[in-house]
Amino acid sequence: MSTPTDFLLWVRGPGFDIALVIFIIGVIIRLLEVLVLGRKPDQAEPRGGELGPGLRTVVTRTLPETGSFKRAPFTVIGGYIWHIGFFISLFLFVPHIELINATLGLIWPGIPSNLVDAVAAVTIVTLIAMLFSRLSHPVKRYLSGPEDYLTWLVTFLPMLTGYLAYHRMIDPYPLVLGLHILSVELLMVVFPFTKLMHAFTFIIARWYNGAMAGRRGVQS
Amino acid sequence: MSGATLERGMNAFREQMNAPIASFFSSCVNCGMCAEACLFYTETDDPKYTPINKLEPFRRVWEQEYTIWGKVKSMLGLTKPVTDELLAEWEELIYDGCTLCGRCSMVCPVGNDISYMIRRAREGFVAAGYAPEGIKGASRRAITIGSPMGVKYPALAAQIKHVEADTGLTIPVDVEGADYMALLSSMEIMNFPEYLEALARIFKQAGVSWTISSKAFEATNSGIQIGSSDIARELVSRVVSEAEKLKVKYVISPECGHAYTAIRWEGPNLIGRPYNFKVVHILELLDELRATGRIKTEGTEDDRLTFHDPCQIVRKGGVLEQPRNLLEMVTSDYVDMTDSREMNWCCGGGGGVSANERAEELRIKVFKRKKSQLDELNVDTLVTACANCRLIIEEGLEEYRMEMPVVGLTEMIAEHLVEDKE
Structure with a gap:
């Protein structure tokens, strides 16, 4: 890895493969760790079903409850902006789609690159604002530990390096592109071992919440 | 309660672990939204009362014993153990600072049923000997x-x-x-x-x-x-x-x-x-x-009334519409609180808090939430369907010098009951 090109070749080749294996195996293990615990069958006579209310909560919990939204609008709106911005940047940027097509054979239409560029800029600014909020809001600051800042960092770096690579703000180009890919690999490697896992487990959590309330005849 | 030890507490925590609890701990991103739904935070502004924070000891058990990564971190000395000191410190949060009202469970964006977790975590606390004398x-x-x-x-x-x-x-x-x-x-x-x-x-x-x-x-x-x-x-x-x-x-x-x-x-x-x-x-x-016509009522209350939804009957119990149907029979000026039904705010005395003398000052403080809900409505009478809520609300009203009768719904129905003369 003596030259930027060697570095790029490594992160695109063996580096990516290692990260992908850790990511996939790690996520599967983490999901199994949750699911194998199971739960005892509920002996109380149900008032309502579990499946319908559970699935409904999986969807409806995406929208905030009015009162708490009014009390913490920044957390909610900031959360929406950066999550949506992150997914647009990841899945609707044409070079990313081409990469996914080359590896998985899946393809879908992208959106114009300059639009992704604008979304990415907004996402980066929002992520920085969210960090400031975490450092200054009394509740978030109180709750936060090293893992919260680590997960912020590994989420932020792919956005930042992607932006720098797109605008070729670091020379030579293979170096910045390599750094971008490396930052994604870092995200993938950290993902299964941290609360980034919520991206998968929130579906299980929301389902249990809705199902347990649904049994009692309440839509949670 | 005799022979309570840390080891027994740890075993109780382990017995309570299941897939819902693990999915909830795995999903929390410390966004802090649950605090905004909890009267112990909104009325004190003290972040230690953030609902998910009340579960820190239970979270440690989950992380260190139910995740491979947590086990590795423990072996490397990177995690903090659950100790008597930790449980002693958290006892106040999980008993005095939570009524198991379940409002937080309704707002968590990732869907964590936090009150379900707290109910289970208390098993570990009591087995380890950390529960308030009153309860x-x-x-x-x-x-x-x-x-x-x-x-x-x-x-x-x-x-x-x-x-x-x-x-x-x-x-x-x-x-x-x-x-x-x-x-x-x-x-x-x-x-x-x-x-x-x-x-x-x-x-x-x-x-x-x-x-x-x-x-x-x-x-x-x-x-x-x-x-x-x-x-x-x-x-x-x-x-x-x-x-x-x-x-x-x-x-x-x-x-x-x-x-x-x-x-x-x-x-x-x-x-x-x-x-x-x-x-x-x-x-x-x-x-x-009422629905089958076996009881009939006559006359209505002239007062402007509202209903306090008891958390365990309504939000956690599913008895949502029945109180409204009954109130409709006997009231002419009924009004719901801004947050009502499954989003109602707790009176502050549920989940054992009312039996816990040590928590009284805090309970009176958080009653301000109910007070402001009532102030908004300008009602004459409050109806409820829980003797504990009723007593707690009566005490709260007295503390804040609010004159308002608190009535049980069943007795209100009885007052208007049409009775056959024998």
Whole structure:
């Protein structure tokens, strides 16, 4: 890895493969760790079903409850902006789609690159604002530990390096592109071992919440 | 409660671990939204009362024993263990600073049912010996005397006699083969005997076949509040065996929130089998009597009224529309609170907080939430359906110098009941 090109070749080749294996195996293990615990069958006579209310909560919990939204609008709106911005940047940027097509054979239409560029800029600014909020809001600051800042960092770096690579703000180009890919690999490697896992487990959590309330005849 | 040790506490935490709990801990991103739904945070601005923070000891058990990565971190000395000091510090948060109201469970963006987690985490706290003296005492009295307030059957018999003298009705006791067995809370026996009178009059008019058991009349369950399945199971078993002995078809849960949770939702799981009878909340039964035309009312309350939804009956119990249907019969100027039904705010005294003298100052402080809900409405009277909420609200109103009668819904229905003259 003596030259930027060697570095790029490594992160695109063996580096990516290692990260992908850790990511996939790690996520599967983490999901199994949750699911194998199971739960005892509920002996109380149900008032309502579990499946319908559970699935409904999986969807409806995406929208905030009015009162708490009014009390913490920044957390909610900031959360929406950066999550949506992150997914647009990841899945609707044409070079990313081409990469996914080359590896998985899946393809879908992208959106114009300059639009992704604008979304990415907004996402980066929002992520920085969210960090400031975490450092200054009394509740978030109180709750936060090293893992919260680590997960912020590994989420932020792919956005930042992607932006720098797109605008070729670091020379030579293979170096910045390599750094971008490396930052994604870092995200993938950290993902299964941290609360980034919520991206998968929130579906299980929301389902249990809705199902347990649904049994009692309440839509949670 | 005897022989409580850290080791027993850890074992209790482990017994409570399951897939829902693991999915909830895996999903929390410390966004802090649950704080905004909790009156202990909104009224104190102290971030330690953030609901998910109350679970830190339980979270450590999950991370260190139920995740491979957590086990590795523990081996490398990168995690903090659960210690007596930690549980002692957190005892105040999980008992004084939580009423198990479940409002946080309704707002968590990733769907964590935080009150479900707290109910389970309390099992570990009590097994390790970290529970407030007030709730320990109530649990002890419930087990040895049969009631958390120390009420024995002679006290109930005396109230029955009073009611019988006042109404000329007979209150059936230990009648085998009755359709319904009514439970009462100690607070209803001692503070609100109007409830018993209301039952007698309504059931007489509707022709309901019912009885009270002299051996299992107490509906409350301190075991649920302190978080001890052993105590809770013993208390539920007394009701179950008496109901099955009297061969009743239904057991009626009274105007008490956690009693309903105990007998309706937790009970069958505590004894490990479904009941041979059904459990109905008194409001469910009254609404059924209304819908089938078995009770009729006359006249309406002229006051401007609102209803305080008891958390365990409404949000955690699913009895949502019945109180509104009943109120519609007897009110002309009814108004809902801004946050009502499944999003109502707790009175501040549920989940054992009212039995915990140490928590009184905090409880009065967080009552400001209910106060501001009431201030918004400009109502004359507050109706509710939980004797505990009622007492807590009466105390809160007095503390904040608000003049407002607090009435139980069942007795309000009885007041307007059309009764056949014999």
